[in-house]
Amino acid sequence: MEEIQLKPIQKETTTQDKVYNQIKKSILFGGFSRDEIFTEVQLAEILNTSRTPVRAAIQDLVKEGLLVWIPRKGVTIRKITVEEEDEIFLLRSTIEVQVVKKVITVMKSPKELQILKIIVSKQEEAVKNDDAVKFIELDHEFHITLTRLANFSIIEQVLQNLHNLTQLMGLRAVKKQGRAQDVIKEHYQIIQALEEQNSDLVEKYILDHLNNTKETLFYVDQT
Known part of the structure; x- marks a missing residue:
């Protein structure tokens, strides 16, 4: 049979x-x-x-x-208040520092980071096409992919919710002149630090990246 x-x-x-x-x-x-x-x-x-x-x-x-x-x-x-923005970025900063550090410890080969490079390359294409919506989608994909590389399934669920709230603010940030190009540069810095397995540097770059986004939102709200 x-x-x-x-x-x-x-x-x-x-x-x-x-x-x-x-x-x-x-x-x-x-x-x-x-x-x-x-x-x-x-x-x-x-x-x-x-x-x-x-x-x-x-x-x-x-x-x-x-x-x-x-x-x-x-x-x-839903309208995100200034206090809620602070909470969102506090949570993301706390969590994502641990995510990138874990990626370094579980990564078997720098080749595993190729998926991140592809995402950032697509972000560059989105900038050329003036496609802010696609750019934000890819930004979300970049950060969630980091979580998957770290094998953090529960944290991925938490970050999915936080990213939804962040995306309510995301288009405002990207519309600031030059911010999209800065995001691409910051993403490449994070990838480079991961390739070098430099835990201190990758922590600095992920925190700088999130703080820059938060400051951009504050700037956009004041103009």
């Missing part, structure tokens, strides 16, 4: 998944005005779908902290 080989089942993307992904991308990358209040009825009409998947998507996005309820009106994009 022929042996049956089990194969992974290809999961189809459901309408609810598609609705969730579209709304989330619009939230993170400027598809909605920050002051706009919208309802599930309006979103269902725009997306040409029923209210059920829209309602489920909104509930998930509220849980993630990207949307907030306005009583008797609808939902709006």
Whole structure:
């Protein structure tokens, strides 16, 4: 009797998944005005779908902290306060220092860092194409990839949530003249320090990178 080989089942993307992904991308990358209040009825009409998947998507996005309820009106994009910005960058700095240090200890070969170089190369291409949305997506991918290289699965989940909140601020930072090029340079510095297995230097570069982003946000908010 022929042996049956089990194969992974290809999961189809459901309408609810598609609705969730579209709304989330619009939230993170400027598809909605920050002051706009919208309802599930309006979103269902725009997306040409029923209210059920829209309602489920909104509930998930509220849980993630990207949307907030306005009583008797609808939902709006969460506004990050200065105090919350401080908390986000404190958490990211504390966590990501440990991430890059762990990468050095578990890395078997500098060739493993090639994936990071590819991401930064794509960021350079995004700058050439004036594609700020793609640039931010790749920035998120760079930092999450560091976490995966460190084999930190639980921390990856934590950083996913923090990066969602950071992305609410991200486009503002990138729009500052020259910041995108600085990010690319800082990413290459982090990679170089990892290649050299220099724990002190990689800690400095990741902290400088996050602090520079935070200072850029402060500058943009004041202008």
